[in-house]
Amino acid sequence: SHSINLAVIPGDGIGQEVVAQGLKILAAVLPQDVKLETEEYDFGAKRYHATGETLTDADLDSLKKHDAILLGAIGDPSVPSGVLERGFLLKLRFAFDHHVNLRPSKLLPGVATPLAGQPEIDFVVVREGTEGPYTGNGGTIRKGTEHEVATEVSVNTAFGVERVVRDAFARAQSRPRKKLTLVHKNNVLTFAGHLWTNIFNKVAAEFPEVTTDYLHVDAATIFLVTDPARFDVIVTDNLFGDIITDLAAAVSGGIGVAASGNINPSGEFPSMFEPVHGSAPDIAGQGKADPTATVLSVALLLRHLGYEAEAARVEEAVAADLTERGDSVRTTDEIGDALAARVAS
């Protein structure tokens, strides 16, 4: 018999509410003989205010022992911008080498989109998670004076780029359309751009069945709204990936249904699964949050741990629920219950 030892980080705002539903669905979908153990961690604004800590070495040691991590959302207006993002979210992604940030986008029939004509959308973005402008490299001199200079350094390594590009090619290879688009800005960011482009072309030679193309990030945003059907798999840098996956979420059902996995493919560290949305303090505690993104993140978590059939069942339940929900207004809990009932049956 199997077991899953899960770290649960509800976090701030609606994080608490959506994670509760994610766990409900997880419990409902797992076979009886799989033992689910969960340990809850109190990271986020409350702990920061109480202790000044965001994520300590001891925390990392403890998290490391789990098979995977489910996260709700971290962030609160009471904490200065950047403190929890850099001090917790990014620190964890870097510490656990979550270099494959997986963000699927699929527009289901009947689901609202701001785009006219209900286009076909079914692609996945593979966002690099441990390099680029996210490394925290850079600094400030003469802070607060009229002579202040602030720099941000995007760091890109052959090692880091090649492993994520390989992952993306393998994913493209396994999908029916077998198409991979590199998104960058290699005509302006020529140093990083050459590195990404050269490695992309080199690896492409090993995947002759995969059709490739290249788009500048600005052009990619255009196609995401005018012709999203052209995308199958996209591989891109950390910052470009951050930007285009929010746009991708917006056009394919909204941020309420966008899931993500921060994956360490080697398994050296546990991977982390989280909705793309934030803590939404404006609606927190009111039972208004849509738990769908978290539930779809649970599906990614199940797939990552080898529970493919269960992952598919969760995704089918969500698809059915989304297609049938129409204009109905349901609470977070009601949506969770409906999904739990679907996966159990």
Next chain:
Amino acid sequence: SHSINLAVIPGDGIGQEVVAQGLKILAAVLPQDVKLETEEYDFGAKRYHATGETLTDADLDSLKKHDAILLGAIGDPSVPSGVLERGFLLKLRFAFDHHVNLRPSKLLPGVATPLAGQPEIDFVVVREGTEGPYTGNGGTIRKGTEHEVATEVSVNTAFGVERVVRDAFARAQSRPRKKLTLVHKNNVLTFAGHLWTNIFNKVAAEFPEVTTDYLHVDAATIFLVTDPARFDVIVTDNLFGDIITDLAAAVSGGIGVAASGNINPSGEFPSMFEPVHGSAPDIAGQGKADPTATVLSVALLLRHLGYEAEAARVEEAVAADLTERGDSVRTTDEIGDALAARVAS
């Protein structure tokens, strides 16, 4: 009597075709007593292949003498990515200190948009033009090896940020809604983010009538497709501005109608006006290009040179043409003729 001494850079691909229409409209709209002198420059792929040059010091000396510059498009697949972008376009923006990159977005009634429900769109993006990740700072070590490291450095100065933020506040102040949104990623790019945010807040205190808000760049892309009406004036960094203005163009009538001005507000160097679109080699030479973006760039040029009434006439002509064009298929020349007839009458 007045005169305009204009540098004309048709450039590559459809640049030639659209600039011809821009000049047609300029000639048609200017009062008889304004003498229009134009000097054409051969920058772009052809000259690069013939001479290896993109933009020399002598070129800059010559361009400097003009009142303004009208540019079509620069870029061709026969030239390695980055050579003309960095060697011509960006070199010129930097050499002439074009720090205010103005990009208006207005969706006219009846104009096609990928968004459902024909939302109201009427905002302008003030993109910083001489700093951020566009400076060319950075480099590569161990190029081509498995140990390659490539960096890109975003450089942000109090001087550079404050002048563009002030420009944006002044623009917001002069518009009916008086609203300014700062777009950045200050929770991750904390060095540059603090600089932008602090200066934005400092200058805001001098413009009490202007309502302000802040959005992370990823969230901004969401609102650009779900609620573009919320924007009035946006101020942002060079790279974020590049990305969101392509998306803004896509939702507000397409890249065929998006104009831009690379402005040196002090007048120390001539400002440059250009369509946001590129050279589109796939449709070049076929009379298929829409010259509207260039014509609207001519309107920005006229306004910059003090010809407000003429600028408005051009914009009204374009608005009327766009609203009435329906599904008609016209050549580049036909659209130009129609617009010239409208502004002349």
